[in-house]
Amino acid sequence: MNLLESVYVALEGLKANKLRASLTMLGIIIGVGSVIAMLAIGQGMRKKMMTQIESMGTNVLMVFSGSTSRGGVMGGMGSRQNLTLDDADAILKGCPSIINAVPEASRNAQVKYGNKNTNTSILGSVPAFLSVRNFKLADGRVFNEREVKAMQKVAVIGPTTATNLFGTSNPVGKIISIKGSKFKIIGLLVAKGASSGFGGDPDDQVVVPVTTAMRRLFGLRYVRSINLEAKSMDVMDVATDEIKKVLRKTHKIADGADDDFTVRNQAEAMTMASDISGMITAFLGGIAAISLLVGGIGIMNIMLVSVTERTREIGIRMSVGARRHDIQTQFLVEALVISFVGGIMGILLGVLIAWIMGQATGWTIAITPFSVILSFGFSALIGIVFGIYPALKASRLDPIDALRYE
Amino acid sequence: MIKIEHLSKTYHLGDISVRALKSASIEIGAGEFVAIMGPSGSGKSTFMNIVGCLDKPTTGSYTLDDIEVAGMSDDALAMVRNQKLGFVFQTFNLIPRQPALKQVMLPMMYDAHTKTDMTERAITALQRVGLAERMHHKPNELSGGQQQRVAIARALVNNPRIILGDEPTGNLDTRTSEEIMQIFQELHEEGKTVIIVTHEEDIAKHAQRIVRFKDGHIVSDVQVKDRTSAVAVLASLPIEEDEEEETV
Numbered sequence: 001m002n003l004l005e006s007v008y009v010a011l012e013g014l015k016a017n018k019l020r021a022s023l024t025m026l027g028i029i030i031g032v033g034s035v036i037a038m039l040a041i042g043q044g045m046r047k048k049m050m051t052q053i054e055s056m057g058t059n060v061l062m063v064f065s066g067s068t069s070r071g072g073v074m075g076g077m078g079s080r081q082n083l084t085l086d087d088a089d090a091i092l093k094g095c096p097s098i099i100n101a102v103p104e105a106s107r108n109a110q111v112k113y114g115n116k117n118t119n120t121s122i123l124g125s126v127p128a129f130l131s132v133r134n135f136k137l138a139d140g141r142v143f144n145e146r147e148v149k150a151m152q153k154v155a156v157i158g159p160t161t162a163t164n165l166f167g168t169s170n171p172v173g174k175i176i177s178i179k180g181s182k183f184k185i186i187g188l189l190v191a192k193g194a195s196s197g198f199g200g201d202p203d204d205q206v207v208v209p210v211t212t213a214m215r216r217l218f219g220l221r222y223v224r225s226i227n228l229e230a231k232s233m234d235v236m237d238v239a240t241d242e243i244k245k246v247l248r249k250t251h252k253i254a255d256g257a258d259d260d261f262t263v264r265n266q267a268e269a270m271t272m273a274s275d276i277s278g279m280i281t282a283f284l285g286g287i288a289a290i291s292l293l294v295g296g297i298g299i300m301n302i303m304l305v306s307v308t309e310r311t312r313e314i315g316i317r318m319s320v321g322a323r324r325h326d327i328q329t330q331f332l333v334e335a336l337v338i339s340f341v342g343g344i345m346g347i348l349l350g351v352l353i354a355w356i357m358g359q360a361t362g363w364t365i366a367i368t369p370f371s372v373i374l375s376f377g378f379s380a381l382i383g384i385v386f387g388i389y390p391a392l393k394a395s396r397l398d399p400i401d402a403l404r405y406e
Numbered sequence: 407m408i409k410i411e412h413l414s415k416t417y418h419l420g421d422i423s424v425r426a427l428k429s430a431s432i433e434i435g436a437g438e439f440v441a442i443m444g445p446s447g448s449g450k451s452t453f454m455n456i457v458g459c460l461d462k463p464t465t466g467s468y469t470l471d472d473i474e475v476a477g478m479s480d481d482a483l484a485m486v487r488n489q490k491l492g493f494v495f496q497t498f499n500l501i502p503r504q505p506a507l508k509q510v511m512l513p514m515m516y517d518a519h520t521k522t523d524m525t526e527r528a529i530t531a532l533q534r535v536g537l538a539e540r541m542h543h544k545p546n547e548l549s550g551g552q553q554q555r556v557a558i559a560r561a562l563v564n565n566p567r568i569i570l571g572d573e574p575t576g577n578l579d580t581r582t583s584e585e586i587m588q589i590f591q592e593l594h595e596e597g598k599t600v601i602i603v604t605h606e607e608d609i610a611k612h613a614q615r616i617v618r619f620k621d622g623h624i625v626s627d628v629q630v631k632d633r634t635s636a637v638a639v640l641a642s643l644p645i646e647e648d649e650e651e652e653t654v
Contacts, residue, residue: 005515016503316499319460320560321488321516323481399460403499 003333006326010333013306021338024302028342028382029349031292032375036350038288039371041357042281044364049273058266059233060132061098063091063226063243066260081222082251082260085210088126088226090250095242100128100229103210107218111206112177113165120161121205122178124213124223132229135202140172140187148209151216156187160204176206179217183208236265285371289378295342296382303335303390314394315402328395335387336380343379347372407567407599408434408457413466414622415452426452428622429466434601436567439594441610441630442603444619451572453619454603458493458570459483488516492561496573498553500545506532506556507541513564531559535589551582558589569593571602575609581643587612588636612636 014021065082085103092101105124110117127142129135143154155176162171171185183206192202214220230239240263247261307314314327351367358365415427427449434440444450455461456468459475462483468476475486487493492513500509510528532538535555545553554574561569571590575583591612594600602613610616611634618626 009515012504312499313501316501317512317516318484319458319487319493319495319499320513321484321564323484323516325481326484326516400455403460403495 003329006329006333007337009330010337013310013330013334014337017306020302024298025338025342025345027295027298028292028339028379029295029346031288031295031382032343032346032379033349033353034288034291035285035375035378036347036367036371037353037357038284039281039375040350040354040365040367041363042277042284043366043368043371044358045280046274046277047366048364049277050270053266053270053273058270059230059236061228061230061236061239061243061263061265063087063228063247064224064262064264065222066258066262083223083226084221085214085223087247087250088223091226091228091243091246094246094249095228095239097230097235097239097242098228099231100132102126102129102132102227102229103223104129104225104227105210105214105218105220105223106205107213107220109179109217111161111165113174116165118161118164120158120164122213122217123205123207124210124217125207126210128229129207129227132227133202135192136190138188138190139170140185142187142207143209148211151211152209153181153183153212153216154186154209155183156189156207157185158189158201158203158205158207159191160201161206162188164204178206178208181216233267236267240265292375292378292382295379296339296386299335299338299383300386300390302338303331303387304393306334307331307390307394310394311397311402311405314397315399315405318397318399319403324395327397328391331391331394332384332387335391336383339379339383339387343376346379347376350375407436407471408432409467409469410457411467413453413456413463413468415449415456415461416464425622427456427463430619430622430624432617432624432627434599436599437594437597438615439591439600439613440602440615440617441613442601442617442619443605443607443610444625445605447621448619449622450603450619454570454572454601457601458491458572459486460493484516488513488564490566490568492558492564492566492569494554494557494561494569494571494574496576498545498550498557498577500553500556500560502546503544505542505544506537506548506559509545509556510541510559510563512560517564527563528559531563532556534562535559549582550578551585554578554582554586555589558586562593566598568599568601571600573603573605575604575606581640583609584636584639584643587634588640591636608634 063083083103088101088103091098102125106121108119109122110119126148127144130137130142138159140156142156143152147154155178157171165171165176166174170188172188174185175182176185177183189203208217210223214223228239228243230236243263244259248259251260253260317327354365354367357363410433411431412429413427413431414425414429417424417426430449430453442450442454452461456463463476466476467474470486470490475483478486501512507525507528510531511524514524514527529538529541532541535558537552537555537559540548540552548556569590574590575586578586587609590600590602602609604610611630611632613630614633615627615629617624
């Protein structure tokens with residue numbers, strides 16, 4: 001018997017028990033569908049994280065103040081504030097690979113305009129934040145170095161904050177009040193899209209000169225972090241070394257002592273994000289794979305029932321000349337047909353679920369050929385693995401016993 | 407054609423060994439019509455299963471067409487069943503839910519050689535047993551006699567030289583039994599070797615030769631003197647309601 005005939009016989013066998021075959025198939029459909037959907041969500045998340053990191057610039061480094069250690073107890077990163085504006089200047093001067101240094105200090109504060117007010121993040125920064133953080137201006141201008149030096153009360157406003165305070169009218173030129181001080185809005189940022197940044201909504205903030213934020217508004221001595229732009233991605237490692245050297249000098253750290261700051265670059269962040277999303281994808285996919293496994297057990301179960309029920313048929317086939325491998329092929333092909341058809345329908349279901357979830361939640365969904373091939377291959381494998389035992393069982397029946405089976 | 411020497415078969419049921427056949431020897435020539443008789447447990451069914459290559463002897467020799475069959479592999483035996491033997495059972499053994507035509511095509515599906523004209527050959531075989539007009543009927547739409555005729559067509563379709571019947575009339579009434587025996591007699595006249603197992607003397611008398619088994623031995627082997635002709639018996643039976651009307 002050739003394969004085509006085997007498939008035909010298998011289809012006949014399945015047709016004899018349509019409901020049972022479809023329910024068994026449903027197990028595989030759900031399994032493959034959930035693997036596809038889960039991988040689509042995981043891959044979508046990864047894609048989104050990568051885009052975000054890339055949008056922040058791949059040649060960006062960040063310096064955070066380091067950890068404290070008191071009596072052997074390590075505090076977290078940034079638990080001791082020790083980065084100053086002077087550090088930022090020192091890095092810019094002392095590191096040839098760094099072309100921009102952007103110190104940042106931020107606090108939340110109430111912002112008022114007329115009878116409207118909102119609580120938002122006030123970010124103190126310098127003009128170069130635009131290029132380092134990949135912001136663009138929709139209108140107006142950013143404050144300049146002179147205004148930073150002079151602690152001017154000028155502000156660049158994020159689009160969400162602008163809408164909250166001004167509705168649809170143009171905020172540029174308006175005067176707002178931050179913690180009671182009057183600030184003139186000189187620029188409006190282009191929306192980056194909500195949740196497209198780490199640590200808050202980049203569209204809902206007010207950017208003011210860092211000196212103004214630290215001294216006039218919040219009375220801070222230290223900055224939260226310094227964002228640095230390197231000449232190119234290739235000099236990231238050199239830049240890291242240069243920064244460490246400069247900061248150890250300005251912080252007067254003795255040779256052999258630990259750094260009191262941390263330098264992070266985007267490549268590391270990317271690796272981290274990739275690791276995290278990889279883990280989440282594996283986790284989601286793994287859980288979905290369990291349902292596929294359960295579907296496979298369903299196939300085995302129903303095939304065993306089928307072999308028992310059709311013992312006599314197996315005997316008849318053997319009596320007219322079916323060889324052991326003919327019987328084995330017949331039942332294996334039946335299991336494979338269930339898993340193949342289930343696999344194809346599962347892919348369609350998975351794509352549909354992923355699409356619906358993407359529409360409903362706004363998550364990025366990425367269906368990769370890899371995930372389709374993986375889950376289809378997995379379901380085919382399950383068909384073979386869970387089909388082989390019942391098929392072997394069928395083929396090992398003794399013709400006489402099989403014919404006498406009631 | 408069939409030569410069996412010192413054939414024995416021992417079954418092991420747990421700790422108990424059952425010797426179903428004890429050194430049976432027999433020769434059956436081409437074109438013979440043999441009936442095998444004996445009480446239950448006499449070894450006649452075991453003998454039939456071994457002759458039909460469904461079972462393997464424990465010891466002894468079985469040559470079919472001068473080929474030793476006793477030591478053959480399962481797959482080789484399957485090919486012998488497919489090519490040289492046609493088996494008809496007491497319980498018909500049709501596959502449920504399949505139309506007659508499909509049933510008859512079954513042996514051809516496991517035939518490595520001829521793949522052409524499968525439908526045509528199956529129809530011819532059904533015509534041979536007078537059931538061509540019911541080729542699309544499923545077993546549950548056929549009477550017992552019709553089912554057995556489908557089974558005979560299936561046994562004939564690969565054109566084997568030997569037809570084996572294990573109590574082929576055991577589940578049928580007198581008239582239908584005669585009709586089935588008529589087919590066997592016709593096949594015999596066409597030159598086929600026919601071997602049937604039965605426990606009914608009336609049925610056995612349709613054969614040329616009766617072999618009796620008892621306790622695993624062949625106890626008698628005689629030629630039938632006054633053979634029954636199924637055609638004559640059918641002619642003498644009163645005409646009943648045609649069985650075909652009670653079905654469909």
